[in-house]
Amino acid sequence: MKFQDYYAILGVPRSATQDEIKRAYRKLARKHHPDVSKDADAEARFKELGEAYAVLKDPEKRAAYDQVGQNWKAGQDFQPPPGWDAGFEFRGAGADDGLDASDFFEALFGRRARAEQHYRGPDRSHAHRGQDHHAKVLIDLEDAYHGAQRSISLRMPALDARGQLVLQSRTLDITIPKGIRAGQHLRLAGQGEPGLGGGPAGDLFLEIGFNPHPHYHVEGRDVFANLPLAPWEAALGCSLNLPTPEGPVQVTVPERSAAGRQLRLRGKGIPGKPAGDFYFVLAIVLPPALTDADKAAYRAFANAFHFDPRATPAPSRKVDPR
């Protein structure tokens, strides 16, 4: 596991006050929040920020981190020295937002700290329910159309029989229900953190996302695909056999179709009640004029029309009503 420099992640010096850490975190968190930022790595960055802040905002964790962190630089291989946390007592739970923290964080502040806290804590006679865990899983769009059985593998730190921290990898065979959409969650009862003192295990929540697809773009239940057309196909109309995630369909492109027009196939989006719709978004592609014959054809085309594209008002994009 790699050493994480939490100060560098927040862009503050090691001498930063708690107020400076809070300000730095909030500024960066606002910028990188996945609901706001459209950067591809916003989610990873936001998670990293949250983890750095969870440690540095808490004076106890920060002091422990400072002690262990003196001898490491970001990215170096890291193993917590034995007994590194002696003398520190962590009041809060480890990854206290239940999100999937890095191995590094878990090694320092994760389940081990929670377990030790439990054994010396005042309520050792009480059974304690394990925390709910969260993870994100990417599936293919086709899985949402047909349903699927998928094997997913998750890693989490756990204590072995001797109380040493080990990384445990587990494989879950799960059923992807037909009709699931990006952003929805699956709940796997009892697959979260094991309970302590005989308490029940927590649940595992899997947030579903779609792998990027070269042809399809998904918006909620609706699925979009670009449909490139030659100018004559758009002008005269045509009938095409086209692939969709459900299989090939026969599509009629009406004559005088403009670029940007959307052809809707009702109910051919992600299945469900109601099912989503599938849209072909028309694009017009001009053949390149490469040879003399091509150029002659374009000239004949020009002579056949008395057409000035700048004389007519720009056509408004036509969107089929939903």
Add this chain to the structure above:
Amino acid sequence: MSTHSTRNMSTLIVEEEIQLTLVELCQACNAPAEYVSAWVYEGVLTPSGQTPEDWRFSGESLRRAQQARWLARDMEVNAQGVGIVLDLLDEIAALQSRLQRAGLR
């Protein structure tokens, strides 16, 4: 690294097949019940049922409660502020999907 595998998981879609009690929602989003109650009284979350014991939250509440918890804990936004921020985020998402649909993005 040790490995074990678990077979035959039964999975439920939270957003469609599950209603959560107050206790379950608190566990799933790791927020104290006082926070969740405050969000209900501000209209951020709208469970069915009259009293906290009877509240049943739709599965859609999970994402909203997770966002609310982040705003409340890390950004120290109060319950009214959480309501405003979440409504604005919803509106941005709706506008972005309209843009996308119109082929402008």
